[in-house]
Amino acid sequence: MLERKKLKGRTQVTFVLPEDTPAGPVSVVGDFNHWDPYAHPLTPRGDGTRTATVALSANSSHAFRYLAAGDYWFNDPAADHHDGANSHLRT
Template sequence: MLERKKIKGRTHITFILPDDTPQGPVSVVGDFNHWNPAAHPLTPRGDGTRTATVALPAHSAHSFRYLAAGDFWFDDEHADHHDGINSRIHT
């Protein structure tokens, strides 16, 4: 799931996954963090989810995916669209 919040010319995107699916650590990686899995690991919240928030310029488009333990890459079904390889989001 994705949540968006516009703040002063930027859009804060919160990437949300269930706490246990998939199991183990998960990071959101994309062109906004140079595909670096250490940049935005998802952290647990008290409501049974885990999240990471990224501030992006308004009116921009970005590619991203999730990277889980065991080199398991996957897309977000709630993304704005998919380009065949990556999930895409528009701010």
Template sequence: MLERKQRKDRTEVTFVLPADTPPGPVSVVGDFNDWNPHAHPLERRGEDARAATVALPRETSHSLRYLAAGDYWFNDESGDGRDGPNSRLHT
């Protein structure tokens, strides 16, 4: 799930997943962080969720995916469409 907060000069996007599905560590990766799995790992957010927040320029588009343990790649179905095998996000 994506949560967006519009700020004056940027959009803060929070990527939210259930706390244990999929199991193990998960990162959000995309063209905004050079597909680096160490840049934005999801951290626990309460009992039921984990999340990572990324500040992105307003009115831009980005490709992204999640990377979980075991080299398991998956998309965010709440994104703004697809870009080939990736999810698409518009800020």
């Protein structure tokens, strides 16, 4: 799931996954962090989910995926669209 909050000239995007699905550590990786799996690890929050938040330029489009333990890559079904390989979001 994606949560968006408009800021002055930017959009704050929070990537949200259930705390235990998939099990183990998960990061969000994309063109906004040069596909760096260490840049945005998801961290638990009190409501049973885990999240990572990034601030992106307004009116932009970005490709991203999640990377879980065991080199397991997966897309976000709530993304704005998919191109077969990646999830995409528009700010």
